[in-house]
Amino acid sequence: MSNQTLEAKARDVTSTADEERRRVKRRHAANRRMQIYGLSAIGFAVTLLGILVGSLVWSGSPAFVQTHIRFEVFVDPSKVNQDDLYRSNWRSIAQDGFLATLPEIPNPRDRRAAAGILSSGAPYVLRDMIISDPDLIGQTFEVSLPASDPIDQFNKGVVTRDVPEDQRIVSNQVIEWYDILDADDRLSTPFNWRLITQADSRFPELAGLSGAIVGSFYALMVCFLISFPVGIASAVYLEEFAPKNRFTDLIEVNINNLAAVPSVVFGLLGLAVFLQFFGLPRSAPLVGGMVLSLMTLPTIIIATRSALKAVPPSIREAAFGVGASRHQVVMHHVIPLAMPGALTGTIIGLAQALGETAPLLLIGMNAFITSDPGGMLDPATALPTQIFIWADSPERGFVARTSAAIVVLIGFLIIMNLIAVVLRQRFQRKW
Template sequence: MNKPNPSASPAVRPSLSRTVTIVQASLEKRYRAEKRFRLLGLSAVVCALAFLAVMFADIIAKGHTAFQQTCVLLDLFVDPDVVHVGNLDQADYQALVKRSLEKHFPEVTGRQEKRELYGLVSSGAGVAVRHKVLEDTSVIGKTIAVWVPANDDVDMVIKGHVDRNLPESERRLRDRTLGWIETLESQGRIAKRWNKTFFMAGDSREPELAGILGATVGSFYTLLVTLALSFPIGVAAALYLEEFAPKNRWTDLIEVNINNLAAVPSIVFGLLGLAVFLSFFGLPRSSPLVGGLVLTLMTLPTIIIAGRASLQAVPPSIRDAALSVGASRMQAVFHHVLPLALPGMLTGTIIGMARALGETAPLLMVGMVAFIVDIPRGLTDPATVLPVQIYLWADSAERAFVEKTSAAILVLLAFLIVMNAAAVYLRNRFERRW
């Protein structure tokens, strides 16, 4: 800090002192303001991270149990009168499951009681028995031990989502049903096992039989169509606008419209797909082909903007050097500029694809909200996608679908994290620093 000059006149010294005082007060005020700003910024970051942590903790707490499935061990006699080599596919395997339950609880004789007893296991328990028989037909005529999926209400009780101490009127299971469950538990016939069904099955009305495979395959086909169309079209549009298009009123209008389309609500693209691809062109409804076309329209502005930014980041000296040694404009762009800009373009494409993976609204408009049980085998088969599957399960009233919804969200978040991590890796791996 400058000190007053001793040689200065008496009239100047008080003026210098006042100036120094004012400057010091000003600096202290600025330092306090800067400190407050840093604290506010840090508080905002901490607050955002806290909300994010609470959200993830809530999703994980509700969804981690979906990766396990409650199963019941049955000693089941494969009756040759019901199952024989000539009718392996059409045999009534569920009837064998019911007989096994009756043998485990011979005291149950009433019709209503038997119906409740059969409800201990899933309606798809016969499928597990069928797989066992198809694996080894020599079990026909023998008694085998088979783990079959339990009913969703039993599953919720075993996982602790239902309080057994509640009065009978406040829960879905009767006291005698809880007694049967406790009997099976004491015999070691109830256990939680890895839920392969969640990953290997399509949608179902029964929570214990519902899986995400159909939605995952539908998402894969939809993103495949989106990538195959949006990447080459987006890169070509970015190259033309940045390197070859004349700078005039029309190109300015196109650039403004591209920037505006990037901010258009996604449901507008769904309405466009409904009007053009379904109503006008007559493409199959609820198909990954139509969904991919709609998501292509939605992601194109993002990819074009990212592509142009990557091209602008390439130093002009690269172009000038190529042109100075006799390369044509086309050769300079495709041999020198494009390879250097491609990592940034790929990063923008992956970010656009990650956004497309999480979209729901535009796909609802083209019919991909339908209840699809079968796994799609092609681009024109009826299908749904993972975000829409989450939407459908979240709308279900059954408690077992709550954990399915949270588990599917975890899977979707894992895909999004992987795609964004891939974008970061590509940028760091291939990006050039100028």
């Protein structure tokens, strides 16, 4: 073989090796670009999520504390109706004790303005204290009652004194009285437990989420009791027992389509069927739970069927091999292995139902309810509809409470997803 032929072959080998190296470099570069794209997308999503949660926490944090005014009050027996404490003159008792902390104010108009520093709902708080302990009648004791919403906003810095008087909700005279109270160390901002323990109120400083939380609990309980057994049974039948024909194919298509139907359609269905046809009570958690169960069923069925499909065929074959019937195979082997996935799908479906607003609005669960519902047939609101109500309120104090309610709702959603992860890890079996 000549030297020219050897040199040509060597050049071909070198060229082929160089081409392979270039291809490997291109593949590695493509992999690096894909990783960068993926990390960038994740970083962008996490950044947006952080901005959302951060803005909600920042705007809602003032609602988690509440301005209170500390002063002594004398429960005058002459102003108390011993036969019916609810009909006593609690407003006069609270205002007299509060105005005693300020310099003499002879003008009735100024006295009304000064009394406005105290919340309009403060007399009801005092009334509840006396009802829980009637021995306080005729005594002088110290109380800490909530301030009005303008004073609360001013104390938290939402309303500032450097704004012209005609452009803020707190007058200069009220600011002078506020400074006197502040100098006497009568103002405090404790944690606002009323946001969690009290129901809704027309006064922002007294409004809470207790009624909405209880209403959401009842609705989700009804939703779970209906959707979980029906969804699991439907998925098991369709996946393990139903014959494969056009009818079952039609059912599967409709189930997949129902999972994508807008929630407002289910609300219209509940309005037409449950309220107008069956005559069930409006604004009741029972109706809300039934409507939410219609939304949750497709999610549970699809998730359960996926969990059933994930069970290895060898499990079924081994059970059949030892003489088990189809019913025994499904009940004793397949369902226990698929239950973690079914529970995960159920909790995710319930979490989705917890955040739904449109169907609950259509069945009337957005009424003004000032007490916790006593049962599933009592009028109630839910967390999403309570957020909607507060967002539509004109008072400035409800702005922070709206964001705080969203934070509480997100907290419940996180808890439910954590429960789904724990249950999946707890019941998951490896094979």
